[in-house]
Amino acid sequence: MPDVLIIGAGPAGLAAARAARRVGAAVTLLDASDELGGQYWRHLPASRPAERENLLHHGWSTFTALRAELEADTGCTIVRGANVWAIETREGRPGAVFVVVGEPDGANREQRVFEPDALVIATGAYDRTLPFPGWELPGVFTAGAAQALAKGERVAIGSRVLVAGAGPFLLPVAASLAATGSTVVGVYEANRVKALMAGWLPKPWQVLRAAKKGGELGGYVLNHLQHRIPYRLGTAVVRAEGTDRVESVTLASVDALWAPIPGTERTVAVDAVCVGHGFTPRLELAIAAGCALDGDDFVGVDEQQQTSIPSVYAAGEITGIGGVDAALAEGEIAGHVAAGGSVLDAALRPAVAHRRTYRSFGRRIEDAHGVRAGWRGWLTDDTVVCRCEEVTYGALRGAATATGGESLRSIKLASRAGLGICQGRVCGRTVEDVLDSLSPGHSDGPRSAAEDRVRTDRRPIALPLRLGELADEPTLS
Amino acid sequence: MSPFLLPASSDPIRPAGGGAGGGGGIRIEVDGLAVDGLAGQTIAGVLLGSGTLAWRTTSKNARPRGVFCGIGVCYDCLVVVNGQRDVRACQRRAADGDAVSTQYDVLPVVAEGPGDAPTATSAPHAEGDARA
Numbered sequence: 001m002p003d004v005l006i007i008g009a010g011p012a013g014l015a016a017a018r019a020a021r022r023v024g025a026a027v028t029l030l031d032a033s034d035e036l037g038g039q040y041w042r043h044l045p046a047s048r049p050a051e052r053e054n055l056l057h058h059g060w061s062t063f064t065a066l067r068a069e070l071e072a073d074t075g076c077t078i079v080r081g082a083n084v085w086a087i088e089t090r091e092g093r094p095g096a097v098f099v100v101v102g103e104p105d106g107a108n109r110e111q112r113v114f115e116p117d118a119l120v121i122a123t124g125a126y127d128r129t130l131p132f133p134g135w136e137l138p139g140v141f142t143a144g145a146a147q148a149l150a151k152g153e154r155v156a157i158g159s160r161v162l163v164a165g166a167g168p169f170l171l172p173v174a175a176s177l178a179a180t181g182s183t184v185v186g187v188y189e190a191n192r193v194k195a196l197m198a199g200w201l202p203k204p205w206q207v208l209r210a211a212k213k214g215g216e217l218g219g220y221v222l223n224h225l226q227h228r229i230p231y232r233l234g235t236a237v238v239r240a241e242g243t244d245r246v247e248s249v250t251l252a253s254v255d256a257l258w259a260p261i262p263g264t265e266r267t268v269a270v271d272a273v274c275v276g277h278g279f280t281p282r283l284e285l286a287i288a289a290g291c292a293l294d295g296d297d298f299v300g301v302d303e304q305q306q307t308s309i310p311s312v313y314a315a316g317e318i319t320g321i322g323g324v325d326a327a328l329a330e331g332e333i334a335g336h337v338a339a340g341g342s343v344l345d346a347a348l349r350p351a352v353a354h355r356r357t358y359r360s361f362g363r364r365i366e367d368a369h370g371v372r373a374g375w376r377g378w379l380t381d382d383t384v385v386c387r388c389e390e391v392t393y394g395a396l397r398g399a400a401t402a403t404g405g406e407s408l409r410s411i412k413l414a415s416r417a418g419l420g421i422c423q424g425r426v427c428g429r430t431v432e433d434v435l436d437s438l439s440p441g442h443s444d445g446p447r448s449a450a451e452d453r454v455r456t457d458r459r460p461i462a463l464p465l466r467l468g469e470l471a472d473e474p475t476l477s
Numbered sequence: 478m479s480p481f482l483l484p485a486s487s488d489p490i491r492p493a494g495g496g497a498g499g500g501g502g503i504r505i506e507v508d509g510l511a512v513d514g515l516a517g518q519t520i521a522g523v524l525l526g527s528g529t530l531a532w533r534t535t536s537k538n539a540r541p542r543g544v545f546c547g548i549g550v551c552y553d554c555l556v557v558v559n560g561q562r563d564v565r566a567c568q569r570r571a572a573d574g575d576a577v578s579t580q581y582d583v584l585p586v587v588a589e590g591p592g593d594a595p596t597a598t599s600a601p602h603a604e605g606d607a608r609a
């Protein structure tokens with residue numbers, strides 16, 4: 001009976017745990033959070049349960065059923081507050097997995113090491129927010145932050161909130177804000193109708209109908225959304241204004257490549273704005289485990305959800321942005337195969353079919369909403385690009401010129417962009433884009449065939465730790 | 478014109494124990510001032526819920542920051558909790574009686590002239606904290 005270790009208890013990890021248990025493996029499920037559900041099913045904590053939590057979620061009963069089954073199952077060990085910070089690379093099988101267990105950023109946390117027979121990595125994704133002048137002002141949030149605070153705290157980021165960026169995710173964010181008492185002044189999608197039509201739906205607002213079918217939003221929010229909140233296409237936030245906090249944002253019409261069109265600017269008073277231009281996979285652990293990335297910088301997997309390392313599987317948003325249903329299907333397949341089942345087993349047929357459907361849906365979304373190069377048109381020389389080290393676009397370009405734009409490493413060392421405490425999680429892809437655009441032939445570029453090309457997702461330690469914790473002897477679990 | 482906590486009494490999802498007079502109230506101290514919150518809220522949740530938008534001060538430009546990503550990725554929300562530095566306020570749940578102070582790590586002042594070691598008024602991540 002194999003030991004299967006699963007990292008991440010979002011939709012993908014939960015589905016993997018259940019499937020692996022059904023095949024009969026001993027399962028350990030780790031998550032950094034003290035609540036299960038991941039980003040999608042983020043909810044009020046156990047100390048503050050809500051009677052009608054289901055109103056805020058799609059498929060809430062799917063989640064509660066998964067959680068109940070796993071919590072009741074003695075063959076499934078759930079470790080909450082488990083921060084995985086390193087995985088060894090081992091040829092041909094999973095390496096040791098290093099974990100600190102305890103309060104977030106706490107001291108003297110318990111150290112544990114796991115040596116599983118099979119590993120499923122389901123670490124999900126986080127918002128990618130492109131920089132714009134003023135995005136470092138308090139009151140500017142990622143779209144995911146607005147969502148996480150609304151769902152996980154019932155805190156509204158402001159009373160007059162503007163939602164902007166790209167992708168269908170902006171709509172549930174607007175809905176959650178409305179359900180948390182904010183007035184949403186508008187949802188602004190950078191892409192135009194033509195791109196959306198080519199990519200996904202003849203009418204983007206049909207997503208609202210799909211949401212209605214799920215019935216989770218509650219009639220009044222839906223009403224509010226459909227009737228009161230403007231949804232505008234081909235429009236982007238190009239600037240946020242304010243002294244010590246955001247007071248207004250400037251919108252501009254953008255062309256098909258997201259370049260702002262001169263003369264179309266208008267300013268809107270807000271007390272908060274949330275912006276998201278898609279998602280970035282949390283790749284560091286998969287990279288540490290030795291898993292090869294695909295051409296789009298997601299974890300590459302085969303039909304069995306196996307990565308380039310035998311017995312190491314990946315599922316959910318780290319393998320591509322496909323939404324919750326893709327994550328559930330992939331997780332189920334990964335868990336089933338990791339536990340010794342076959343992808344051809346009859347029990348997996350529905351999951352395999354779902355994966356096909358939702359992956360292609362995900363691809364259409366990416367085609368329709370993916371980041372377009374013209375966004376750099378709203379940057380100014382003094383726009384902060386790296387928030388941690390406060391490196392501006394001008395400084396970054398200067399560093400690229402000074403170093404001859406040869407490699408990501410040199411531009412980072414010269415400018416300090418991406419070297420701050422978030423380890424380039426927020427600005428990494430942006431710094432890569434800027435360098436790729438300034439000098440397309442550089443040694444870490446998208447066209448470089450170098451196996452060891454440096455991308456910003458390569459981080460030696462996946463979570464910042466305290467020195468004392470590194471020195472402690474871990475216990476083998 | 479600030480972030481706010483939706484009162485339980487007007488919340489369509491009907492959370493338990495919320496609101497003034499309800500159960501589950503906690504009190505923390507932020508830079509010496511008492512701030513009320515609810516059990517289970519993160520420190521960022523308590524701060525935002527009380528209308529505070531920013532608390533950290535950046536090292537280079539001394540600019541205010543608060544929550545940006547909300548999910549533990551960006552490190553903009555760092556605070557000192559009971560003497561422990563560099564705690565992500567959006568990740569740490571507030572405990573009754575927590576003493577929170579806002580964080581401002583001044584950049585090291587590099588002395589003029591060759592050979593002089595840099596000095597720091599308050600070096601980031603001092604006291605044995607390593608950030609890789």
Ligand SMILES: Cc1cc2nc3c(=O)[nH]c(=O)nc-3n(C[C@H](O)[C@H](O)[C@H](O)COP(=O)(O)OP(=O)(O)OC[C@H]3O[C@@H](n4cnc5c(N)ncnc54)[C@H](O)[C@@H]3O)c2cc1C
Nearest residue numbers: 008010011012032038039040084123124126144316317324
């Ligand atoms: C803030 C946010 C809110 C979102 N809200 C919605 C929404 O409302 N609707 C929607 O359609 N989509 C939403 N999404 C998109 C969402 O990512 C997917 O729909 C879905 O959650 C993906 O599932 P997953 O299982 O792949 O990953 P996730 O749900 O992201 O789960 C990954 C889990 O891995 C854990 N983890 C990561 N790294 C480590 C580590 N080193 N150690 C231990 N644990 C770790 C995390 O704590 C997390 O629980 C949101 C995304 C974000 C970032």
Ligand code: FES
Nearest residue numbers: 547549551552567
């Ligand atoms: S707000 Fe990003 S880490 Fe807390």
